[in-house]
Amino acid sequence: MKIKFLLPIILLVAVVAQSCVSNKKYAELQANYNKSLDTNSKLKQSWQVTQQELSGSRARVTSLEEQIATAKSNAAGLQDALNKCLAGNNQGNVNIAKLADQITASDKYIRHLVELKNKSDSLNMILTNNLTRSLSPAEAQDVDVKVLKGVVYVSLADNMLYKSGSYEISPTAGSVLAKVAKIINDYSTYDVLIEGNTDNVPIKQTNIRNNWDLSALRASSVVQALQTTYSVDPKRLTAGGRGEFNPIADNSSPSGKSQNRRTQIIITPKLDQFMGLIGKGNEVPKGQ
Known part of the structure; x- marks a missing residue:
């Protein structure tokens, strides 16, 4: 009896025990499932954050790549500009060098002209002094010697050279003309212009029409005397x-009229020497 009563109890305990184990498990x-869900949720959140960060990083990379491309383009433009600048600068240097050479040549030419002018001025002063010293005090009263703008002017009074109203050379003029001719012959590289001048009193002679004729005839008389009597080269x-x-x-006074009645002997360097100097202006020897 006891055995029959105990068997159901044992079976009940076994079932309850088994039920208790299953609930615990x-x-x-x-709990593990819930923990996994929580971990999964956190992983999703972390993945989303990572994706956002990755997207931001990609955007920054794209921006940096664009900046690099822009910088490379700017660098290329700057290099091109620099090359053009250097090319232009080189051309500018060439032009500056040419200009400097021209300025140097011009300076040399100017110095050359100054040297020639100084030399010419010195020769003119020597010529003037030599002629002035050769004249006697009486002759010097009728001869005026000046240097104006590089030209020597020897002015001879008409009362010493000619008879009144005439173009014939007076015998008393021989001494002065001889001294002038000596100076002219000593300076053989100079040309000589004989220029006649009169006052404003009309001439009254049948063989002389006016003062133009008289002044030209007087100049011609002096030229022929220098050539024939004193051996000056007529060329x-x-x-x-x-x-x-x-x-x-x-001309309103007798003194003024007397000064205007004169013959000038103008002694100048030969014209072809000046023309040659102009033509060879840029051929000044180096080092001058």
């Missing part, structure tokens, strides 16, 4: 008359 599994001589139209004093 279930709770444990449920160096020129005769010209200016009549009454080149006065140096007022």
Whole structure:
């Protein structure tokens, strides 16, 4: 009897025990499941954050790549500009060098001209001094020697050279003309212009029409005397008359008229020497 009564009790205990074990295991599994869900949720959140960060990083990389491309383009542009600048600068240096050479050549030419002018001025002063010293005090009263703008002017009074109203050379003029001719012959590289001048009083002679004729005839007389009597090369001589139209004093007084009645001997360097100097202006020897 006792055995029959105990058997159901044992079976009941076994079932309850088994039921208790299953609930415990279930709770444990449920806890693990919940923990896994939580971990999964956190992993999803972390993945989303990572994706966002990755997207931001990619955007920054793209921006940096664009900046690099822009910088490379700017660098290329700057290099091109630099090359052009250098090319232009080199051309500028060439132009500056040419200009400097031209300035140097011009400076040399100017110095050369200054040297020639100084030399010419010195020769003119020597010529003037030699002629002035050769004249006697009486002759010097009728001869005026000046240097104006590189040209020597020897002005001879008409009362010493000619008879009144005439173009014939007076015998008393021989001494002065001889001294002038010596200076002219000593300076053989100079040309000589003989220029006649009169006052404004009309001439009254049948063989002389006016003061133009008188001034030209007087200049011609001096030229022929220098050539025939004093052996001056006629190729160096020129005769010209200016009549009454080149006065140096007022014709309203006897003194003024006397000063205007004159014959000038103008001694100048040869014209072809000046033309040659102009033509060879840029051929000044180096080092001058």
